[in-house]
Amino acid sequence: MSKIQRLNVSCIRNIQSALLEPSATINLLYGENGSGKTSVLESIHLLGTGRSFRSSKLDPLISHDDDEAIVYAELLGGLKIGLSKSRRRIHQLKLQNERQRNWESVARELPIQVLDSNSFLLLEGGPKPRRRFLDWGVFHVEHSFVNSWRRSRKAIANRNMLLKQARLDLAQLEAWDMELSTSADEVDAARRKYIDEFLPIFSQVYRSLGGANADELEITYERGWDSERQLTQVLTENRGVDCRYGATQNGPHRADLCLKLGKTNAVEILSRGQQKMLVSAMKIAQGKLLSQALDRQCIYLVDDLPSELDRANRAAVFDQLAGLGGQMFVTCVDLSAIVESLSNPPEMATFHVERGIITT
Numbered sequence: 001m002s003k004i005q006r007l008n009v010s011c012i013r014n015i016q017s018a019l020l021e022p023s024a025t026i027n028l029l030y031g032e033n034g035s036g037k038t039s040v041l042e043s044i045h046l047l048g049t050g051r052s053f054r055s056s057k058l059d060p061l062i063s064h065d066d067d068e069a070i071v072y073a074e075l076l077g078g079l080k081i082g083l084s085k086s087r088r089r090i091h092q093l094k095l096q097n098e099r100q101r102n103w104e105s106v107a108r109e110l111p112i113q114v115l116d117s118n119s120f121l122l123l124e125g126g127p128k129p130r131r132r133f134l135d136w137g138v139f140h141v142e143h144s145f146v147n148s149w150r151r152s153r154k155a156i157a158n159r160n161m162l163l164k165q166a167r168l169d170l171a172q173l174e175a176w177d178m179e180l181s182t183s184a185d186e187v188d189a190a191r192r193k194y195i196d197e198f199l200p201i202f203s204q205v206y207r208s209l210g211g212a213n214a215d216e217l218e219i220t221y222e223r224g225w226d227s228e229r230q231l232t233q234v235l236t237e238n239r240g241v242d243c244r245y246g247a248t249q250n251g252p253h254r255a256d257l258c259l260k261l262g263k264t265n266a267v268e269i270l271s272r273g274q275q276k277m278l279v280s281a282m283k284i285a286q287g288k289l290l291s292q293a294l295d296r297q298c299i300y301l302v303d304d305l306p307s308e309l310d311r312a313n314r315a316a317v318f319d320q321l322a323g324l325g326g327q328m329f330v331t332c333v334d335l336s337a338i339v340e341s342l343s344n345p346p347e348m349a350t351f352h353v354e355r356g357i358i359t360t
């Protein structure tokens with residue numbers, strides 16, 4: 001069960017030491033700006049993914065006067081996960097006292113979705129965050145995906161190394177082209193299958209949130225190379241370009257999700273608020289699909305909902321999230337801003353955060 005029953009946080013930002021016994025459903029963290037609410041969400045995210053969601057560097061996360069941050073969680077069902085992270089870049093991740101080489105097993109136990117001001121930027125800019133969004137879903141429902149994905153990454157890295165050399169080693173390049181092509185087909189097939197399952201669920205969630213232009217909105221998956229041709233063929237034909245750039249220009253690392261209204265990118269038409277509802281629907285749909293596929297709910301970390309959505313939309317998103325039946329951690333400055341916006345406030349646990357100290 002992906003529900004945190006007990007959470008210990010030490011030396012993360014202004015939290016020296018905190019113990020939380022969250023509810024299995026909704027947890028509201030409230031307190032003034034800078035009190036440490038987002039840091040609690042960050043700690044959970046760090047434990048489940050190895051990363052923060054608000055900074056790419058980990059050093060700023062460790063409390064100024066300390067050397068090592070620790071997050072420890074016990075899940076409903078008894079599973080224990082512990083992480084220590086030191087300034088010397090040494091980390092130790094344990095699942096049931098067994099040291100983990102990477103986050104794969106822990107991430108499966110703790111599927112985490114974030115809704116914060118950054119995640120609402122999903123539709124803007126380059127494809128990377130959309131690819132990450134897509135792959136989050138594929139990773140959780142299709143277990144063989146991660147191996148194919150790793151093989152494709154390795155093939156691209158090796159291929160790029162060869163492309164940068166003064167004298168091209170054609171035999172080696174062709175061998176990596178083959179390896180990339182085979183793994184890319186697997187990655188593509190898994191992503192395609194996921195999108196086929198995701199789209200109807202998304203459409204239903206988006207409509208029930210009263211999403212704008214629901215009838216015209218179209219999400220399409222682009223695999224990263226010509227849809228009509230084998231990747232080996234594309235790689236061979238583009239060898240000259242790849243050599244010039246010293247990098248592989250086609251492949252699964254270039255995949256994207258395109259969101260369009262007619263011929264125009266949705267981001268150019270929808271208002272900022274409408275985009276937030278669209279992104280919320282995408283994230284809720286992922287949680288829904290996950291629980292259908294795995295009988296497991298993901299944990300939603302929702303940062304500062306009242307400042308992101310207006311009252312009516314906040315209530316709609318909150319209702320949908322609560323309806324998923326998973327565990328939620330929601331932050332806000334003013335508790336009443338959330339409670340008042342709910343039509344029928346469900347049972348929830350509240351935590352007051354003040355200067356890094358958390359009280360119930």
Ligand SMILES: Nc1ncnc2c1ncn2[C@@H]1O[C@H](COP(=O)(O)OP(=O)(O)O)[C@@H](O)[C@H]1O
Nearest residue numbers: 013014033034035036037038039060062063064
């Ligand atoms: N590495 C650090 N060590 C100690 N304090 C930190 C560190 N990084 C940030 N802070 C402080 O910790 C607090 C973090 O607050 P945050 O979780 O963002 O608050 P909230 O979400 O409640 O507004 C801020 O007061 C910030 O100044």
Ligand SMILES: [Mg+2]
Nearest residue numbers: 037038303304
């Ligand atoms: Mg905050």
